[in-house]
Amino acid sequence: MAIFSDNIESDKPKKNKNPITQSASIEYDKTFENSIRPKNFDEYIGQSTLLETLKISIEAAKKRNTPLDHMLFYGPPGLGKTTLAGVIAEQMNAPIKITSAPALERPRDIIGILMSLKEGEILFIDEIHRMNKVSEEILYPAMEDFSLDMTTGKSQTVKTMRIPLPKFTLIGATTKAGELSSPLRDRFGILKRLEFYTIEELSKVVKRTAGILNIEITDEGAKAIAKRSRGTPRIANRLVKRVSDFAIVKYDGIINETVAESSLDILKIDEFGLDTTDRALLKLIIEKYDGGPVGIETLAAALSEDVRTLEDVCEPYLLQAGLLQRTPRGRKVSPEGYRHLGVKHAAIQGSLFD
Numbered sequence: 030m031a032i033f034s035d036n037i038e039s040d041k042p043k044k045n046k047n048p049i050t051q052s053a054s055i056e057y058d059k060t061f062e063n064s065i066r067p068k069n070f071d072e073y074i075g076q077s078t079l080l081e082t083l084k085i086s087i088e089a090a091k092k093r094n095t096p097l098d099h100m101l102f103y104g105p106p107g108l109g110k111t112t113l114a115g116v117i118a119e120q121m122n123a124p125i126k127i128t129s130a131p132a133l134e135r136p137r138d139i140i141g142i143l144m145s146l147k148e149g150e151i152l153f154i155d156e157i158h159r160m161n162k163v164s165e166e167i168l169y170p171a172m173e174d175f176s177l178d179m180t181t182g183k184s185q186t187v188k189t190m191r192i193p194l195p196k197f198t199l200i201g202a203t204t205k206a207g208e209l210s211s212p213l214r215d216r217f218g219i220l221k222r223l224e225f226y227t228i229e230e231l232s233k234v235v236k237r238t239a240g241i242l243n244i245e246i247t248d249e250g251a252k253a254i255a256k257r258s259r260g261t262p263r264i265a266n267r268l269v270k271r272v273s274d275f276a277i278v279k280y281d282g283i284i285n286e287t288v289a290e291s292s293l294d295i296l297k298i299d300e301f302g303l304d305t306t307d308r309a310l311l312k313l314i315i316e317k318y319d320g321g322p323v324g325i326e327t328l329a330a331a332l333s334e335d336v337r338t339l340e341d342v343c344e345p346y347l348l349q350a351g352l353l354q355r356t357p358r359g360r361k362v363s364p365e366g367y368r369h370l371g372v373k374h375a376a377i378q379g380s381l382f383d
């Protein structure tokens with residue numbers, strides 16, 4: 030049985046100034062996220078191509094009575110990597126241990142976990158790109174041969190012992206697949222990127238969450254929230270929660286299109302789903318750096334933001350929505366980005382005087 034503990038590392042809202050993540054306490058967010066987390070394939074919305082492949086691998090592993098191949102899930106935050114690991118454990122009827130690379134700093138941390146695993150158990154390591162070299166090298170034989178190579182003694186008397194481990198499945202998750210070392214990457218049998226969700230898929234997420242929160246919502250209301258959720262179920266869920274607060278306090282308790290749109294306007298989530306941090310980032314590049322290119326460190330310092338928050342939370346969606354461009358010399362606002370902020374693009378302005 031898959032058990033989701035409340036201390037899943039990845040559930041920490043990332044440090045940022047997003048009004049949505051700031052408005053709720055971390056503890057509250059964790060409980061809310063865990064209570065609405067899909068537990069099986071039927072509840073898991075979207076990512077259909079990925080789910081098809083996974084279902085086949087699960088079926089095959091069950092028929093062969095072997096553990097699943099090691100898997101790596103990557104993609105922007107909040108798209109369902111941790112959730113998927115739990116769903117897989119549930120489908121395999123296997124226990125799951127959840128940890129994250131920063132919690133495995135000392136070799137004995139990873140050795141302890143590996144030695145405690147049971148046959149067929151799933152080990153989920155979040156932020157796996159942050160594994161240190163020593164712990165990572167302990168993982169290599171564990172993943173490849175289900176064994177631990179331990180050395181004892183010093184210099185001339187050094188001996189290597191091979192300790193067999195139960196056959197387990199490692200599921201790694203990362204927002205930065207590019208930062209994974211290639212020996213580690215190569216040891217995963219299945220590597221899958223999670224995609225941003227469509228409006229239709231997010232509408233389903235919104236309706237499901239509204240149902241769990243016991244709040245009435247119309248199709249148009251769900252769609253209005255979905256449209257501003259940046260392709261991300263975690264954001265969709267937070268917006269449902271916020272909008273439902275407005276619906277209960279200011280309206281008649283039902284979320285329709287007007288209630289959704291006016292609540293999101295008050296929360297300063299625009300029709301692209303951009304929040305104040307996203308807009309501040311684009312505006313800064315336009316106003317202070319002539320549209321860019323400008324380095325991410327400079328932008329982070331000017332916004333008093335963490336570089337990682339900008340890279341992991343803000344950028345992926347701005348890039349995918351075509352509002353921001355990444356160049357070798359830094360970030361640039363696209364003509365679409367200018368248009369979205371209602372600012373005339375310099376090239377367009379310039380051409381009037383050529």
Ligand SMILES: Nc1ncnc2c1ncn2[C@@H]1O[C@H](COP(=O)(O)OP(=O)(O)OP(=O)(O)O)[C@@H](O)[C@H]1O
Nearest residue numbers: 039062065066074106107108109110111112262263
């Ligand atoms: N496919 C889905 N269907 C419905 N809800 C989903 C789906 N994927 C994610 N969610 C919801 O979004 C929330 C965030 O998902 P999850 O924690 O799995 O994201 P993540 O990819 O692991 O993010 P991070 O990179 O920050 O760790 C979950 O609590 C869950 O309720």
Ligand SMILES: [Mg+2]
Nearest residue numbers: 039110111155
């Ligand atoms: Mg996660």
